Amino acid sequence: MTTTAPAASTLSRGRTAQVRLQRFGAFLTGMIMPNLPAFLAWGLITALFISRGWLPNGVLGGFGDAGAPGAWQGAATQLVEADDGTTFQQYLGLVGPMVTYLLPLLIANAGGRLVHGERGGVVATIATLGIIVGSTVPMFLGAMIVGPLAAWVMRLVDGLWEGRIRPGFEMLVNMFSAAIVGGALSVGAFFGIAPLVTQLSAWLGDLVGWLADNHLLPAMALVVEPAKVLFLNNAIGNGVLVPLGAQQVVADGKSLLFLVEANPGPGLGILLAYALLGVGAARSTAPGAIVVQFLGGIHEVYFPFVLMKPALILAAIAGGATGIATNVVMGSGLVGPAAPGSIFAVYAQTARDSYLGVTLSVVLSAAVSFLVAAVILRATRARDLAAGESGDLAAAVAQTEANKGRSSAALGALVGDGAAVTHDPDGERGADVARVRVIVFACDAGMGSSVMGAAVLRDKLRKAGAEHVTVVNKAVATLDDSADLVISQRELTARARIQAPTTRHLSVDNFMSSPVYDQVVAEVVAAQDGTAAR
Structure with a gap:
């Protein structure tokens, strides 16, 4: 008894820390992801x-x-x-102004909107211009700091006189308060924050340079690959690698940092290993997942395969390190972020002199991850065949119940049925199904697995004659209680419940072919038939 409480407390703190990191990563993604078309255009x-x-x-x-x-x-x-001291007029061009002004201002506006709506976005943009003109390097990091901070200050100021303004003076107060706050923060950012962020950018650049000089860049895979599987990759990719990569493009014309996280090779190798050596549903699902992951760029589809057998994280790390090392040796890189991480997006952003190196980095990373994964799957194949599909399922159910904090009869029944793991945190799978009109499939960024999951469920509902149900996809950070049902990946359900506490939630482990979709369709159709009969 004396050892259980500390262990439970430690588990709870670890889970809370993971949720907080995921929320932080989602916030960074909310600033970067909507503006990725601008990054791609640049x-x-x-x-x-x-x-x-x-x-x-x-x-x-x-x-x-x-x-x-x-x-x-x-x-x-x-x-x-x-160089000889003479001066001449040179064209400004598109490349420089876009990376100096357009991209940071878009990031700042998106961050401000996340904090304080449209008003926060405007103030964030004004303040960020101060840090842009006060620095000599692209201010991506500065925009990600100053933008939300400025919107937060504006929200505090607005709260001071909320409900206290005399009728007829609201517009006057709102306009001048935003102008004064935005202007003051812009000046403050110019003199106070710009030098600090410039130094921070220099330190981060020096760190990358130190890793390169000491041949340690492949070690980044030790952090990036596990972070991807735990849905923590957005904090690293969008918060660090994309800004640093953009600075390297300005200086060198390309950067391998854009391919550290986006390389589809490690996931491809793992899925190929499952397609050849996996058992049960994992083996039959892997080929379809390959198409979605490698061609579609939705890397989340291979995360459940790693979670079913955590030792496969070694395959992902080995593949990721191989890809980075290949780009280091070949001197190859991308000119912009590959988003989504599709092989098509990778090639679209490949520098002119880097096609061979980038191709080798993808192929070799896939080969290495496949070999490591194949060894692991082959070593456990006999045990997996003997256990059937219930072995991994039982472990996954146990982990789900540990995350939930209590046992569930619904989860226990799924083990007997041999279905993939689903999770109903409310414990009321059939409650109020007749009122389901809006279903939201949520993922971290709202543009990856949620798009695919929503499409799958929408097609199943259409074929079942339940076209009255609307299925949409959203980012977890933008959820609210307006939907009747929220479906999310198991790792994100805790965050989804925070955003929509009164909505019914379901979790899936494999969003390509999860039986939770069929269960939802069956319940909706049954409720629909029951309503028609009455």
Whole structure:
């Protein structure tokens, strides 16, 4: 008895810490993900028009002499000092202004909106401009700090006189308060925060340089690959790797940091191993997961396969380290983030001189992860065949109940049925099904597995004649209690319940072919038939 309480307390603290990290990562994703089309546009423009691009163009790439004979007239220019001390007018181009102004301001606006809505987004944008012009490096990190901070300050200021403004003066107060706060924060960011973030960016860049100089860059896989499986990758990828990668592109024209997390090779190798050496539903599901993961770029589809056999994290780490090492040796990289992590997106953002290196990094990482995963699966194949599909299921149910904090009859019944793990935290799978009109499938970013899961469930409901039910996908951070049912991955259900505490929740481990979809469809149809009979 004396050892149980501390152990339970430690487990609870660990779970709370994981949920907090996931929420932090989701917040960073909420700033980056909506703006990824702008990142991709910048990457494509960079790949095409810089001096080392496919279609070098001095006007668009920003390296041409505006005073040369036949120069393009009317384009924006900047005064540049040559090596010999002379100065000349050079085209400003698209690449520089986009990475200096457009991308950080978009990030800041998105972060401000997350904190204080449209008003917070405007103030965040104003304040972030101060840190941009007060620094000599792209202020991605600065935008991710100043944007939400400025919106939070605006929310505090608004709270001071909420409900106390005389009727007719609301617009006057709101307009001038946002202008004053935004302007003051912009000046403060220029003088106070810009030097600090510039130094922070320099330290992070020096850290990456130190890792490169000491041949330790592949060690990043020790952190990134486990973080991906635990849905903590957004804090690392969007919070650190994307900003640092963008700074390297400005300096070197490409960066391998964009491919540390987005490399589809490790997941491909694991899924191939399951397709050849797996048993039961895992083996039959793996080929379809390969298409979604490698071509569609939805890496989440291989996470459940790793969770079923945690030793496979070694395969992911080995594959990820191999991919990084290959890019280091070949000097290859991308010109922008590959999002989603599809092989098509990877090639679209590959630097002109890096196609061989990037291809090898994907192929070799997949080969290494496959070999390691194959050894692990082959070593446990006899035991898995003897246990059937209930071995992993029983362990997964036990883990789910541990996360839940109490036993569940519904979960216990699933083991007997040999179905994949589902989780009904409310313990009322059939309650109020007749009122289900809106179902939300939630994932970390709202653009990955939730899209696929919602499409699968929507198609099943349509075929069952339950087209009156609306199925949409959202990010966990944007959930509320307006839906009748929320479906999420098991690792994200705790966060989903915080965002929508009164909504019914279900969890899935394999969102490609989970039986929870069929159960929901059956309940909706049964409730529909019952209502029609009455």
